[in-house]
Amino acid sequence: MSEIAPENIALCANLTSASIGKHQILQAMDLQLAAGRWVAVVGPNGAGKSTLLRVLAGLLPCVGRVDLLGRSLHDWPARQRATRLAWLGQAEGGSDDLLAQDVVMLGRLPHRAWLAAPGADDHVAVAQALRAAQAWDLRQRRLGELSGGERQRVLLARALAVQAAVLLMDEPLAHLDPPHQADWISTVRQLAARGTLVVSVLHELSVALQADELVIVQAGRMAHHGPCAAASSHQALAAAFDHRIAVHPVQGQWVALPQIIPRSD
Structure with missing residues (x-):
């Protein structure tokens, strides 16, 4: 990703590690996210996507630092922080x-x-x-x-x-049918156009590819961060899923389709 002007960084994380109980989930990770962007976080099951989002929200401790709007997340008074960072978790x-x-x-x-x-x-x-x-x-x-x-x-x-100013959502499309998924995409794009940073963990890879940026998490590390339309992002996405998916253009949009590997009996 290109360098972001400091005044445009809405959320910044410089992490050494994050653990749940005795299990280390996240490893070294450096992430800068700009205001007015929709960022989709994707990766295989168990990669650490939800853990990363919870760290960014201040809901899970980490070794390292998270900054919200240029100020350490934990330096914000709780009420003020809650007006600037909104959270929608799973279930x-x-x-x-x-x-x-x-x-x-x-x-x-x-x-x-x-x-x-x-x-x-x-x-x-x-x-x-x-x-x-x-x-x-x-x-x-x-x-x-x-x-x-x-x-x-x-x-x-x-x-x-x-x-x-920052909206974090973990699997926000759960239970939503396709028309309401389309409504969600429209809403998120409107928020980003008004300057909100939206970060969403998504399993729906074809929806994620409609975001501005893709953050790919694999085995607790950030494997890639780049524009959703970039070929490098498509290659990194396929690699993260062991090339069991491929990204194709369909009617002016990028979609991720499963690659069927023939079984040998």
Whole structure:
């Protein structure tokens, strides 16, 4: 990747290692991500993608340093950090008795004083987030009544309602059907166009190839970081999956297709 001007770096990580329990998951890794970009993190199962995202979010300790908007992540007061960095994890929980609109309003908590009632700005942000996530029609339904895909859209709206400068999402397309995946892509592109850094861990490689940048994680290391349209990125992606996939142009987009290896009996 080309050098990023310091004032444009939204998230920076210089990691020596990160572990879960006694197991080291991530090894030496140096990553700089610019504002106004959509970055897709991909790699084989168990490569360390989700661990990397949790380290970037400050949810998992590491040996090294993570900077958010030019300041060490841990130097931010918790409330201020929560207004600038939003998180959507895998299988996010929530009270099943809450209405969807109340779940989304939780994303506005960092913007309000303790125990303060939501203000006009909060209600506007929640309405915008529900519409952006295609969840407006779900706002009066309880979370426990929703299907997996509907629930995911509400939780996405909660993350959008934060209106953070950096949005981290781990497998955000889980349970979403193709039309809602397309809506998600459109939303992410709009966020990046407005200056938000969006970092998403994705298993859907053809969706990942529509991002601005690809970060490929393999065996706990960053195997590649480059533009999604670059041939070097396509080659690195194929190599990370033992050449069991290949990247092809289809109707003006790059798609990753499985390579069927004949079995020898």
